[in-house]
Amino acid sequence: MRPEKIAIIEELRTHVEGSSYIFLADCKGMNMEGMSELREKLSETSSSLMVVKNSYLGKATAECGRDSLSTLLEGPTAMVTGTGDVSDVAKALNNFSKENKTLELKGGWFSDQTLSVDDVKAIANIPPREVLYGQLVGTLVAPMTQVVGVMNQKLCSLLYVIQAAADKKTQ
Numbered sequence: 001m002r003p004e005k006i007a008i009i010e011e012l013r014t015h016v017e018g019s020s021y022i023f024l025a026d027c028k029g030m031n032m033e034g035m036s037e038l039r040e041k042l043s044e045t046s047s048s049l050m051v052v053k054n055s056y057l058g059k060a061t062a063e064c065g066r067d068s069l070s071t072l073l074e075g076p077t078a079m080v081t082g083t084g085d086v087s088d089v090a091k092a093l094n095n096f097s098k099e100n101k102t103l104e105l106k107g108g109w110f111s112d113q114t115l116s117v118d119d120v121k122a123i124a125n126i127p128p129r130e131v132l133y134g135q136l137v138g139t140l141v142a143p144m145t146q147v148v149g150v151m152n153q154k155l156c157s158l159l160y161v162i163q164a165a166a167d168k169k170t171q
Helices: 003-017 032-043 054-063 067-072 086-099 117-124 129-170
Strands: 021-026 047-052 077-082 104-110 113-115
Touching (some): 003 077, 032 077, 032 086, 086 117, 113 117
Antiparallel strands (some): 021 104
16 A cells, blocks of 8 residues: 555544544535535534545544444545534534535444434434533432422421411410
């Protein structure tokens, strides 16, 4: 194999190994303006987009132990990699594919599992991290607020009884 090809495969391998997720999409028919727009949206999520040759990506993923992605390598392939919030990237890709029919999601890889297109769309529907934190805090606080409410009601009942007794004695 020529040294240029080996260098390309090595670069792809470092991208694949250094990322916590990989999304693959078919970019057939996409022009440079569309690709630049997609790269701009993905730059907000700290991820990178590369259009890769399937044979090179297949060899790079096989070297990394992620050869299950080889089933998704058909047609022109755009690879999105990164280490940030996976749901933000999935949302950006899903929204862009809805707006521009030239980008078609193929699937991906996350947390040692190969993802189908439906899996990527499901990840895209996960609420943002801040909302999930809010829901978690609400869930943790709910029992405590109920206990406070019950205790408050019992205290109020006791005060009503004392007040009634005081009113009865003053009459």
